[in-house]
Amino acid sequence: MVNINFWFSPGSCSLAPHVLLHAAQLPFTPHALSISRQGTQSDDFARINPKRRVPVLALDDEIITEVPAIAAAIAQLAPQQGLMGKTPFDQLRVLEWMCWLSGELHGQCFGGLFRPERFISDASQFGAIQQKARERIADCFSAIENNVSSGFAVGDALTAVDPYLLVFYRWGSRNAFAMAERYPRFTACIHGMVKHPAIVKAMADEGISL
Numbered sequence: 001m002v003n004i005n006f007w008f009s010p011g012s013c014s015l016a017p018h019v020l021l022h023a024a025q026l027p028f029t030p031h032a033l034s035i036s037r038q039g040t041q042s043d044d045f046a047r048i049n050p051k052r053r054v055p056v057l058a059l060d061d062e063i064i065t066e067v068p069a070i071a072a073a074i075a076q077l078a079p080q081q082g083l084m085g086k087t088p089f090d091q092l093r094v095l096e097w098m099c100w101l102s103g104e105l106h107g108q109c110f111g112g113l114f115r116p117e118r119f120i121s122d123a124s125q126f127g128a129i130q131q132k133a134r135e136r137i138a139d140c141f142s143a144i145e146n147n148v149s150s151g152f153a154v155g156d157a158l159t160a161v162d163p164y165l166l167v168f169y170r171w172g173s174r175n176a177f178a179m180a181e182r183y184p185r186f187t188a189c190i191h192g193m194v195k196h197p198a199i200v201k202a203m204a205d206e207g208i209s210l
């Protein structure tokens with residue numbers, strides 16, 4: 001049996017693989033860090049992940065970073081769950097969602113809102129970067145709205161896409177995106193999903209709510 005360690009920060013993108021670990025019913029050792037208290041910037045953590053970001057998954061001595069890769073690793077350990085999609089076509093759809101959520105919505109859009117300094121050095125321009133980021137986030141949320149219904153995002157069961165959507169929904173709610181009013185289908189999808197036992201468990205572990 002592989003020894004699993006998992007580093008996360010409550011409410012961050014690490015919530016998605018945290019849910020998947022519970023869905024896969026894999027025993028793991030959790031390590032909670034606080035990003036706001038600079039937990040990802042410590043030298044100790046940099047020895048685990050030199051990129052200084054969560055999530056991190058360790059399978060014995062193998063360190064895996066990046067949400068899509070970690071999700072794939074967890075799915076491989078519980079093949080019967082189909083966490084990266086059950087059918088070959090569903091697997092393509094999951095991959096398509098994961099690439100877009102990670103690269104576009106997280107890295108480009110929320111990156112611009114939360115970390116404008118990654119996009120421009122001139123601090124006087126941060127507000128403009130953040131305004132553009134908000135527009136791009138709203139475009140992404142509209143795209144999600146047009147591609148989800150009240151069920152799971154792909155197929156007929158939980159995949160990695162669902163808790164990843166939850167991460168961004170929560171960030172939208174906390175950053176004045178009027179989620180329920182502007183994105184009713186996305187909202188219905190999230191409200192259905194948060195009853196899933198793996199999501200209930202991960203959110204309780206992290207001490208967070210919708």
Ligand SMILES: N[C@@H](CCC(=O)N[C@@H](CS)C(=O)NCC(=O)O)C(=O)O
Nearest residue numbers: 012013035040053054055066067102
């Ligand atoms: N591309 C990475 C992004 C990871 C990432 O940006 N994680 C954030 C939390 S959502 C983080 O650890 N930030 C720490 C910091 O900015 O200090 C992934 O998919 O895992």
